[in-house]
Amino acid sequence: MFKTIDRYLAVLVIGFKQQLAYKKDYFLTLGFRIFASFIMVAVWTAVYLNSDVTSIGGFTLPQMYLYFFLINAIAISSFNEPISENIQDDIQSGTVTTALVKPVAYTAQIFLNSLGNNIFAGLAVTLPFLALIVLIGHLALSIQAIAFFLIEMALSFTVSTFIFFMIGTLAVYLTNIWGIIAVTESLYMLLGGGVVPLSLLPSWANNILALLPMQLSLYLPAATLLGMASTGEILQSILVGLVWAVPLFALSVLVWNRVRGKITSVGG
Amino acid sequence: MEDYAVRVENVSKWFKAHEVRRSGSFVTKLLRKTYFKHALRDVSFDIKQGEIVALLGRNGSGKSTLIKILSGILHADSGKVSVLGLEPWTERIELAQQLGVVLGAHGQLFWNLPAVDAFEYMRGVYNIGQEEYRRRLRYFLKTLDLEHVYSRQVRTMSLGEQMKCNFVASVLHNPKIVFLDEPTIGVDLPSKIALRKTVAELQAKYKTTFILTTHIVEDIGIAQRVILLSRGKMVFDDTRLKLEAMFGDKRHVELHMAEPNHINFGRYGKVLKRGETTVVMEVSKNVLKTKNFLALLNRKEILDYRVAEPGLNFILNKFYAKLDREKR
Numbered sequence: 318m319f320k321t322i323d324r325y326l327a328v329l330v331i332g333f334k335q336q337l338a339y340k341k342d343y344f345l346t347l348g349f350r351i352f353a354s355f356i357m358v359a360v361w362t363a364v365y366l367n368s369d370v371t372s373i374g375g376f377t378l379p380q381m382y383l384y385f386f387l388i389n390a391i392a393i394s395s396f397n398e399p400i401s402e403n404i405q406d407d408i409q410s411g412t413v414t415t416a417l418v419k420p421v422a423y424t425a426q427i428f429l430n431s432l433g434n435n436i437f438a439g440l441a442v443t444l445p446f447l448a449l450i451v452l453i454g455h456l457a458l459s460i461q462a463i464a465f466f467l468i469e470m471a472l473s474f475t476v477s478t479f480i481f482f483m484i485g486t487l488a489v490y491l492t493n494i495w496g497i498i499a500v501t502e503s504l505y506m507l508l509g510g511g512v513v514p515l516s517l518l519p520s521w522a523n524n525i526l527a528l529l530p531m532q533l534s535l536y537l538p539a540a541t542l543l544g545m546a547s548t549g550e551i552l553q554s555i556l557v558g559l560v561w562a563v564p565l566f567a568l569s570v571l572v573w574n575r576v577r578g579k580i581t582s583v584g585g
Numbered sequence: 586m587e588d589y590a591v592r593v594e595n596v597s598k599w600f601k602a603h604e605v606r607r608s609g610s611f612v613t614k615l616l617r618k619t620y621f622k623h624a625l626r627d628v629s630f631d632i633k634q635g636e637i638v639a640l641l642g643r644n645g646s647g648k649s650t651l652i653k654i655l656s657g658i659l660h661a662d663s664g665k666v667s668v669l670g671l672e673p674w675t676e677r678i679e680l681a682q683q684l685g686v687v688l689g690a691h692g693q694l695f696w697n698l699p700a701v702d703a704f705e706y707m708r709g710v711y712n713i714g715q716e717e718y719r720r721r722l723r724y725f726l727k728t729l730d731l732e733h734v735y736s737r738q739v740r741t742m743s744l745g746e747q748m749k750c751n752f753v754a755s756v757l758h759n760p761k762i763v764f765l766d767e768p769t770i771g772v773d774l775p776s777k778i779a780l781r782k783t784v785a786e787l788q789a790k791y792k793t794t795f796i797l798t799t800h801i802v803e804d805i806g807i808a809q810r811v812i813l814l815s816r817g818k819m820v821f822d823d824t825r826l827k828l829e830a831m832f833g834d835k836r837h838v839e840l841h842m843a844e845p846n847h848i849n850f851g852r853y854g855k856v857l858k859r860g861e862t863t864v865v866m867e868v869s870k871n872v873l874k875t876k877n878f879l880a881l882l883n884r885k886e887i888l889d890y891r892v893a894e895p896g897l898n899f900i901l902n903k904f905y906a907k908l909d910r911e912k913r
Contacts, residue, residue: 327709338697415692417658420681
C-alpha cells in the first residue's frame with residue numbers, strides 16, 4: 318500500500334518539478350494572461366458604452382471586468398488539456414515505451430504527471446493572479462465561496478482529465494492530434510463561459526449548458542468568487558459534474574483497454 | 586526460482602505497415618499501400634540467469650520488436666514468452682519491477698531537469714530504500730565518472746554523458762534483467778570501457794542478465810553468446826567464439842611496398858584494398874604456408890607485412906553477405 322503511494326508520489330513530484338524548470342515561462346504566462354484580460358476589458362467597455370443598459374446578463378461593467386480577469390486566472394489550471402498533449406508527445410517522441418516499462422500503470426503516470434503540472438500552474442499563475450484580483454478588485458470572499466471554488470476546480474480538473482485523456486488516445490491512431498486538441502479546447506472555452514458569461518445566453522442555451530460539465534471549469538468558479546452564483550446553482554452544477562464523472566471514467570477505461578494494445582510509438 | 590531468465594518459444598509478430606506508392610497517377614500516389622510485415626518469424630531461444638547475450642542483426646531485422654515483446658510493451662501474435670516466469674504483456678507491471686530497459690540516449694531522463702531528479706524519480710517509482718539508493722548511486726557515479734555531471738540539466742550534457750546517466754537510471758533498482766539497446770552510441774572511449782566494465786561487474790556480483798543490441802562491434806565483446814536475427818528469423822544462436830570461428834580460416838594480410846609495382850596479388854587471395862604502396866588481402870590460412878606465398882613475402886619489393894585474424898566486423902559483414910546470397 319505505502320509502496321504504491323510512494324510510486325504515485327514520485328510521479329506527481331516529477332510532474333511538478335518538470336514545470337519548475339519552466340519558471341520563466343510561467344512569469345510570461347502570468348503577464349500574458351493579465352494582458353489578455355485587458356483586451357476583454359476594452360471590448361466590454363465598448364459594448365457597455367454603446368448601449369443604454371447598465372447591466373448585461375446580470376453583470377455590471379465592473380463585474381464584467383472582474384469576470385474576465387477571473388476567467389484568465391482560472392483557465393490555466395481548471396481543465397486538464399495538457400494531458401492530451403502529453404500523450405501525443407509520448408507517442409511522437411517514443412517516450413511511451415520508457416513509460417510502459419515502469420512498474421506504474423501508464424494511465425496513472427500520465428494522470429499524476431499532469432496533476433503535478435496543474436498544481437504548479439495553479440500555484441504559479443492562478444494563485445498570484447487571484448490574489449491580485451482580490452486585492453485590486455476589492456473582492457470580498459467568504460469561506461464558503463472559497464470552499465465551493467476549490468471543490469469546483471477539483472471536480473472540473475477530474476472531469477476534463479477524462480475528456481482530454483480520451484482525446485489524447487486518438488494519437489495512437491493519428492499520431493498528430495494538435496488540431497483536435499485545439500478545437501476541443503476552444504469548444505471548452507466557448508461552452509464553459511470563457512468567451513461570454515453564460516448568463517448572457519438565451520435561456521434555452523443556458524438550460525442545455527447547465528447539463529454539460531464545461532461550465533464547472535470557467536463560468537461557475539468565476540461566478541462563485543464574484544458571489545453571483547446561488548448555492549442552489551452551485552450544488553446543482555457540482556451534482557452535474559459528479560454525474561458526468563462516473564460514465565466518463567468508465568468510458569476512459571473502456572477506450573484505454575481498446576487502445577493499449579495498439580500503442581507502439583513512432584519508429585517502433 | 587526458475588533457472589531461465591527468458592524463454593521464447595516459436596514467437597511470431599506481424600505489423601500492419603504502410604507504403605507510399607511512387608508510381609501511378611496523382612490519386613494512387615495519395616493512397617497508401619497497406620501490407621503486413623512479418624517482424625518476427627518463429628523465434629525460439631532460452632537465456633539463463635546471469636548470461637550476457639548480444640542480440641544482433643541489421644536494421645529492421647526484428648531486434649527492437651523482440652526487446653519490446655520481452656519487456657511487455659508489445660504482445661506476440663503467436664508463440665509463448667516467459668520472462669522471469671511471467672508473461673510480459675499480461676503481467677507487465679509485476680515484471681517491470683525486475684526489468685531495466687535502456688532505450689535511446691535519454692529515454693529515462695527529463696530533458697529540462699538535472700539527472701539527479703530522474704534518479705530520485707527512479708528511487709520512488711521502484712521503491713528503492715534510501716540507504717541502498719545512496720550506495721548504488723555512489724558506485725555508479727564513481728565508476729562512470731559522473732560525479733561532476735549528474736546535478737546538471739540533462740539538456741546541457743554531452744550525448745555520452747546522457748547515455749551514461751540513462752544507463753544509471755535504468756539499473757539503479759538492481760533489475761534481474763537489463764535490455765540494453767545501443768548503450769554506447771556517442772560515448773567516448775574511456776566511458777565505453779567503463780560502461781562495459783560496469784555491465785560485467787553487475788553480472789558477476791548480482792547475476793544480472795543482460796540482453797544487448799548493438800551495431801558497435803566492441804560492445805559484443807562483453808557477451809558470451811550471440812543471437813543473430815535476419816528478417817525476423819533467428820539465423821545464429823551460439824557462443825561468440827563460435828561466431829568468430831565461422832570464417833576463421835581466413836587471415837588478413839597487409840603488405841607494404843617500397844614503390845608502386847605490378848605484382849598480381851589476386852593469385853594468392855582476394856584483394857580487399859589496394860593503394861599505391863599498400864595492399865590488404867584476404868588469404869586462406871593454408872595458403873599462408875605455401876612456398877609461393879612465402880616467396881611473395883620474401884620479394885625485395887615487399888618492405889614489411891602484417892598478418893591478422895579478421896575482426897568481428899568483418900565476420901558479421903561476411904555473415905550478412907552470405908544470408909543475402911542465400912536469399913537470392
